[in-house]
Amino acid sequence: MVLLLRHTVIYLELCAAIKIGDIGRIEESLKWITVMLQNGSNNNYAMELLHIHCALRYVWTPEMKSRIMATWLVNTKGKENGWIPTDLYQEHNNRLIKAVYAAKGSNSSWDTLASSISVNIRTFSTIRKQFDECFNRPHNSSHHSTVSAEADIEILLQSLREGNILGDDLGAGYPDFEVTSDKDLYAHGVSYLIEKRMDAFKK
Structure with a gap:
């Protein structure tokens, strides 16, 4: 249970850092998460995080590092605690683009979608909201x-x-409860990183 709480705290720290736009805290959280994911089933994410960590630590200059990390988050409304990951922002744009494309029908070309609609999608979204307000159109x-x-x-x-889950008698009150030790994701990640992952990473 203690290990589960520790793992959860790391995840919550990452979420909180994203929300307030604290890149430094995100970097510190990613150090833990990078190691913890090495012994998991998400090999692509594990390897990508390893590449990012090495680039942040050994490859990029301080100026390059600062510029790249500055692109990780966006705050489209300028509100406190309103930061979101840039890839999530792009997903929001994709949803808006699909809505416009669906409205125009299959006759809309991909060139138009790429050169006209996608680059102006936020403007179209703002215009739509203004129309809704002007004509008192109900909206979600x-x-x-x-x-x-x-x-x-x-x-x-x-x-x-x-x-008594957090006490000495872990199984009290649950006759059929099997007491098992939690998996230390960090320790297992370190072991897997040393024994297997580094060889694949060097290639």
Whole structure:
């Protein structure tokens, strides 16, 4: 359980760093995640993270590193805690492009899609919103109310207390509960990195 909590904290730290746009914290989180993924089944991601780490640490100049990391996040509305990964922003653009393409039909050429629609997709999106407001057209809100997690946390804590999950008697209250040790993703990642991954990486 302790290892699971540690792994979760690293993930939550990465999410929090992205949201506030803290590139330094993202870099520190990726150091852990890069190692932890080495012994997983996502070989492509593991290798790509390894390449990025080596480039950040040994290949790129400080100026190049700063420029590349500056492209990782975008904040389209300039709001506090409004940062998102650049690839997610591109996915949003892809969705808008597909909507326009679907409206124009199959007669729209790929050249038009690439040279006219895609490069102006955010402008088209803004115009659409202005039309909706001008004609009082109903639309789906893009804002989500924040739901308090206190009730869920209290239920979780109560369950942990009743089962003594974090105590010495891990299986108390659960007769059929099999106590097993959590897998240390970091330790396993280091071992796999030394024994196998580095050979493939050097090639």
